[in-house]
Amino acid sequence: MQSAEPEKGKLFLSKVGEYLVxxxxxxxxxxxxxxxxxxxxxTRELAAAVLINALSPQDGPSPDRYLxxxxxxxxxxxxxxxxxxxxxxxxxxxxxxxxxxxxxxxALFEQVLGRELWSWLQARLPxxxxxxxxxxxxxxxxxxxxxxxxxxxxxxxxxxxxDVTEERVQNRLRSPxxxxxxxxxxxxxxxxxxx
Numbered sequence: 001m002q003s004a005e006p007e008k009g010k011l012f013l014s015k016v017g018e019y020l021v022x023x024x025x026x027x028x029x030x031x032x033x034x035x036x037x038x039x040x041x042x043t044r045e046l047a048a049a050v051l052i053n054a055l056s057p058q059d060g061p062s063p064d065r066y067l068x069x070x071x072x073x074x075x076x077x078x079x080x081x082x083x084x085x086x087x088x089x090x091x092x093x094x095x096x097x098x099x100x101x102x103x104x105x106x107a108l109f110e111q112v113l114g115r116e117l118w119s120w121l122q123a124r125l126p127x128x129x130x131x132x133x134x135x136x137x138x139x140x141x142x143x144x145x146x147x148x149x150x151x152x153x154x155x156x157x158x159x160x161x162x163d164v165t166e167e168r169v170q171n172r173l174r175s176p177x178x179x180x181x182x183x184x185x186x187x188x189x190x191x192x193x194x195x
Contacts, residue, residue: 006125009176012112016179017169020063022128024159026056026073031097031155033080035148036091043083048138048151049128050076055154056133058066063164063172064182070110071121072128078102112176113183120187 019026033039034049054069081099084091092099110118129138133154141147173179 008108008112013173013179014110015108016067018068020164020169020173021064021166022108023054023066023070023073023164024155024162026077026098027051027149027155027158029080029098030073030076031148031152032069032094033076033091034151035145036089038084039080039088040089041089041142043079044142045129045138046076046079046125048141049131050125051151051155052138052141053128058191061172063169066122066164067179067182068121068124068186071113072125074102074105075125076110077123078106094184114179115182117180117187120190121129124190147186152178159166160162 030047030051034044034051037043039047049067050072053072054066058065058069077098080103081092083089113121131137133141134150136144136147141151
């Protein structure tokens with residue numbers, strides 16, 4: 001991000017902070033997507049994969065450790081919006097307050113993070129299909145209607161133990177540069193593992 005754009009940086013920081021605090025509640029949209037049979041199967045599996053990733057134990061200080069989940073959630077919501085429109089499903093309308101701001105949010109995130117980091121985050125999405133939670137992979141959650149309640153309970157447990165507050169975000173993340181550095185480290189670590 002160029003230093004000539006401090007307003008964009010402030011907006012980015014504000015959005016990231018807001019979405020970190022609301023993450024447990026926004027994840028409920030993915031829970032609903034997994035159970036929405038009008039959505040394409042691939043979209044439902046992606047929702048389950050991102051949900052599994054977010055609900056699984058994560059390393060690192062809070063709230064940093066949830067940063068990539070925040071971006072993956074928004075990317076997945078974008079895919080849900082495209083899929084819902086394609087099948088004339090009213091899913092997005094149920095969460096209009098979230099879906100309405102999505103195009104602007106994604107454009108802002110991509111501009112501030114830069115093409116390389118944004119592309120890396122996007123490329124990680126398909127790899128999440130291999131993740132599992134309590135022995136079940138995303139496709140199994142989509143197939144097994146009885147598992148939807150368990151996924152919902154896991155979401156409630158996550159919400160109960162989620163320790164990210166507005167105050168904690170403000171104390172921890174004071175500039176866009178911190179977020180970029182954190183994601184850059186994750187990107188570098190990921191590249192080293194693949195090498």
